[in-house]
Amino acid sequence: MQPDPLLIEMQGVGFRQQKTDILQDVDWRMAPGEHWAILGPNGSGKTSLMRVACGYRWHTSGVVRRLGEELIDLVKLRGRLGWVSGEVLQHAPPEESALSFVVSGRFGQMGLRAMGERHVTGGDFADAAQLLEAMGAGALAEKPLRVLSQGERQQVLVARARMTEPLLLVLDEPCAGMDPAARERFLAWLGALMEEPSTPAVAMITHHVEEVLPQFEHALLIGAGRIVSAGATADVVTAESLAATYGVGVARLELHGGRRWPLWGTP
Numbered sequence: 001m002q003p004d005p006l007l008i009e010m011q012g013v014g015f016r017q018q019k020t021d022i023l024q025d026v027d028w029r030m031a032p033g034e035h036w037a038i039l040g041p042n043g044s045g046k047t048s049l050m051r052v053a054c055g056y057r058w059h060t061s062g063v064v065r066r067l068g069e070e071l072i073d074l075v076k077l078r079g080r081l082g083w084v085s086g087e088v089l090q091h092a093p094p095e096e097s098a099l100s101f102v103v104s105g106r107f108g109q110m111g112l113r114a115m116g117e118r119h120v121t122g123g124d125f126a127d128a129a130q131l132l133e134a135m136g137a138g139a140l141a142e143k144p145l146r147v148l149s150q151g152e153r154q155q156v157l158v159a160r161a162r163m164t165e166p167l168l169l170v171l172d173e174p175c176a177g178m179d180p181a182a183r184e185r186f187l188a189w190l191g192a193l194m195e196e197p198s199t200p201a202v203a204m205i206t207h208h209v210e211e212v213l214p215q216f217e218h219a220l221l222i223g224a225g226r227i228v229s230a231g232a233t234a235d236v237v238t239a240e241s242l243a244a245t246y247g248v249g250v251a252r253l254e255l256h257g258g259r260r261w262p263l264w265g266t267p
């Protein structure tokens with residue numbers, strides 16, 4: 001039997017825009033079912049890396065294979081790679097229910113109101129309701145988007161992205177704007193979700209080291225558009241590599257709850 005193709009394979013990849021090298025010499029492979037944390041300081045190229053990886057931006061040098069192919073039908077690709085970003089909600093009608101918004105993910109839309117409901121069946125609604133329920137977010141179904149908390153929004157965005165049964169979910173800074181309690185609640189939910197065998201591969205972009213849950217068995221550290229280190233989280237997320245990448249000393253890196261918490265500052 002043929003092994004499943006890698007989700008993403010990048011070899012010597014560069015991405016240059018407006019005479020600026022945003023990504024350089026990127027070599028990275030992500031296999032089906034793996035969970036990766038994409039870590040790095042502001043402006044280091046995390047989002048650009050994942051955009052190029054997923055075909056939302058086109059690399060300017062090197063080779064990118066997505067699902068084993070160099071050129072792949074981008075429409076097909078969009079359905080296999082679910083992009084979860086708070087920005088999506090800026091385009092969603094605030095009065096739309098969470099359930100309708102989740103249903104709209106099946107059609108690659110930002111809510112059903114924008115598209116009319118003509119293609120949507122009762123089966124689509126039933127699937128969306130079941131998905132929300134299975135993800136422990138069933139209570140959100142009837143709520144309008146405008147009342148959802150930051151954590152609930154992320155839950156609904158993840159559910160929306162899963163309506164096409166993607167092989168990879170990309171979470172772009174899902175904890176942005178959350179206070180510590182909201183963040184811990186969301187991360188507990190995400191960790192439990194990642195334990196489910198039905199959950200696809202996850203790549204989470206963040207600049208906060210302590211958000212790297214134990215379920216992220218792989219980590220990629222990027223600085224100034226170049227991969228500093230990529231591999232097993234324990235090997236990648238070290239005080240030395242963090243200090244070098246973030247440009248600030250790490251006095252201590254504490255392991256607590258399976259997560260690494262840096263105490264920034266010179267020892």
Ligand SMILES: Nc1ncnc2c1ncn2[C@@H]1O[C@H](COP(=O)(O)OP(=O)(O)OP(=O)(O)O)[C@@H](O)[C@H]1O
Nearest residue numbers: 017018020022041042043044045046047048049207
């Ligand atoms: N289209 C573009 N044209 C020019 N520069 C760009 C473009 N897109 C990104 N950049 C620059 O590339 C660098 C990397 O941006 P990117 O958004 O990938 O970083 P990031 O690590 O995700 O940052 P943050 O954590 O702040 O969101 C930044 O300096 C940004 O200004």
